Amino acid sequence: MHAIKTVELVKQYKNITAVDKLDLEIREGELFSLLGVNGAGKTTTIKMLSCLTMPTDGDAVVGGYSITKESEQVKRLIGVSPQETAVAPNLSVKENLELICGIHGFSKEKTKLKIREFSERFGLDTVLQRKAGKLSGGYARRVSIAMALISEPQILFLDEPTLGLDVIARHELWETISSLKGNVTIILTTHYMEEAEALSDRIGIMKNGKLLAQGTVKELNERAGTNDFEATFVSIVKEGAV
Amino acid sequence: MRMMTFAKRCTKEILRDPINLGFGLGFPLVLLLLLSALQTNIPVSLFEIDTLTPGITVFGLSFVTLFSATLVAKDRESALLQRLYTTPLTYFDFIMGYMLPLLPIALGQTLICYLVAIPLGLTLSVNIVYAVIGMIPMVVFNISLGLLCGSVLGVKQVGGICGALLTNLSAWLSGVWFDLSLVGGFFEKIANALPFVHAVEMEKALFSGNFDLVAAHVLPILLYSVTITAIAMLCFLRQMKKQ
Numbered sequence: 001m002h003a004i005k006t007v008e009l010v011k012q013y014k015n016i017t018a019v020d021k022l023d024l025e026i027r028e029g030e031l032f033s034l035l036g037v038n039g040a041g042k043t044t045t046i047k048m049l050s051c052l053t054m055p056t057d058g059d060a061v062v063g064g065y066s067i068t069k070e071s072e073q074v075k076r077l078i079g080v081s082p083q084e085t086a087v088a089p090n091l092s093v094k095e096n097l098e099l100i101c102g103i104h105g106f107s108k109e110k111t112k113l114k115i116r117e118f119s120e121r122f123g124l125d126t127v128l129q130r131k132a133g134k135l136s137g138g139y140a141r142r143v144s145i146a147m148a149l150i151s152e153p154q155i156l157f158l159d160e161p162t163l164g165l166d167v168i169a170r171h172e173l174w175e176t177i178s179s180l181k182g183n184v185t186i187i188l189t190t191h192y193m194e195e196a197e198a199l200s201d202r203i204g205i206m207k208n209g210k211l212l213a214q215g216t217v218k219e220l221n222e223r224a225g226t227n228d229f230e231a232t233f234v235s236i237v238k239e240g241a242v
Numbered sequence: 243m244r245m246m247t248f249a250k251r252c253t254k255e256i257l258r259d260p261i262n263l264g265f266g267l268g269f270p271l272v273l274l275l276l277l278s279a280l281q282t283n284i285p286v287s288l289f290e291i292d293t294l295t296p297g298i299t300v301f302g303l304s305f306v307t308l309f310s311a312t313l314v315a316k317d318r319e320s321a322l323l324q325r326l327y328t329t330p331l332t333y334f335d336f337i338m339g340y341m342l343p344l345l346p347i348a349l350g351q352t353l354i355c356y357l358v359a360i361p362l363g364l365t366l367s368v369n370i371v372y373a374v375i376g377m378i379p380m381v382v383f384n385i386s387l388g389l390l391c392g393s394v395l396g397v398k399q400v401g402g403i404c405g406a407l408l409t410n411l412s413a414w415l416s417g418v419w420f421d422l423s424l425v426g427g428f429f430e431k432i433a434n435a436l437p438f439v440h441a442v443e444m445e446k447a448l449f450s451g452n453f454d455l456v457a458a459h460v461l462p463i464l465l466y467s468v469t470i471t472a473i474a475m476l477c478f479l480r481q482m483k484k485q
Contacts, residue, residue: 050328051327051328052324052327052328054483072330075328075329075330076330078328080324080325080328081325082321082324082325083321084320084321085321086320086321086322086324086325087322088251088254088255088322089320090254090255090258090259091251091254091255095251095254099247099248099251100329102243102244102246102247102250103244103247103248103326103329103330103331104329104330105243105244105330144325147325148325151329
């Protein structure tokens with residue numbers, strides 16, 4: 001069963017084709033990473049799949065619903081952690097989590113339980129009452145991801161979740177993301193090869209809006225004839241003169 | 243439920259910003275105190291408290307526009323709004339969520355101005371209640387104008403346009419500081435074509451109990467209120483779709 005299936009998905013901005021006839025299939029419970037250099041179309045793809053922007057052409061089915069015709073249903077199934085930390089700065093961490101629970105119609109009891117569960121799971125106990133705008137980068141990113149997950153999404157979009165984090169914070173976040181694998185379908189974009197290698201079940205490599213290759217790390221390495229994934233990435237991107 | 247959750251969040255964001263509160267409530271009150279003190283020391287009747295207070299309440303609403311515009315512009319520039327657009331919140335939830343919290347804040351600001359003016363010599367009457375309630379169409383105009391500016395401008399531009407230009411416009415063209423007929427001509431025509439002077443005159447009429455004068459002033463305010471609200475909604479929807 002596919003969690004996401006795109007059919008010739010296109011996004012055109014005036015003269016620029018940000019995503020060009022993208023055909024992608026992501027299985028339920030899979031962690032799929034989208035890699036590519038800047039301007040490859042990763043974030044635009046996530047924006048379309050999360051109903052933030054309408055495709056110019058083509059369609060995608062997310063959790064069984066069309067992003068062009070059934071965006072309301074899609075929005076009930078997904079959680080999104082945007083590239084920048086997306087928190088309400090004057091609200092405490094607890095209030096930020098309550099905000100998302102309220103938007104998704106959780107009861108007071110369920111909200112309490114969820115906040116307890118997520119503060120433990122994401123190590124937020126000590127900062128629960130602090131204003132989100134005053135948190136360190138690592139904590140703010142954890143809150144941002146917790147906000148994306150607390151609504152119990154079937155599909156989670158993580159757009160460069162570890163961007164700007166130090167090594168320790170990045171590894172802690174990797175552990176958190178790994179713990180979600182299997183229960184939630186995760187679509188992750190990243191510029192860090194080691195991140196994609198460590199976390200992904202499968203990887204898609206994009207360039208100029210097109211999908212150049214997809215597969216497991218092993219399959220992609222075999223295709224490029226190397227054992228080093230960074231070399232594989234460089235080889236596929238250079239070879240794919242789209 | 244969803245809309246109220248978002249509205250609650252907007253209320254917290256506004257009330258937890260000390261600069262917002264300081265300017266929005268403090269500045270009109272400081273002006274009220276200064277000008278009434280000035281009146282006691284000048285021989286002519288320029289800033290009589292019974293006519294000054296309704297004018298100050300209208301001037302104070304320009305800060306509500308600033309709150310509204312700043313909140314929307316800040317949200318647009320942060321990734322929070324992007325996140326919220328991917329949730330089940332609808333376009334209507336966003337509009338009402340931004341507008342509703344500012345309504346009681348603006349009416350509270352108006353009421354406080356009247357209450358502070360009582361010890362300064364303002365005639366205490368039930369008409370204060372009518373004057374506060376009568377302010378609702380002008381409050382909606384100011385909130386919507388903020389929503390409109392916040393939907394098309396950035397945070398810095400909002401500070402310039404709503405913080406400096408609009409507060410000055412609403413002050414000079416409302417007839418609070420001087421009788422517009424003294425200037426006359428084009429200036430008076432422009433002032434009469436805008437809602438500020440009508441809001442001040444309506445407030446004065448409600449406060450003094452001259453209710454027969456209200457209709458002539460409330461109509462242009464309602465017209466502006468409905469038009470600006472409609473344009474604000476369109477602009478918000480446009481920027482929402484531009485994501």
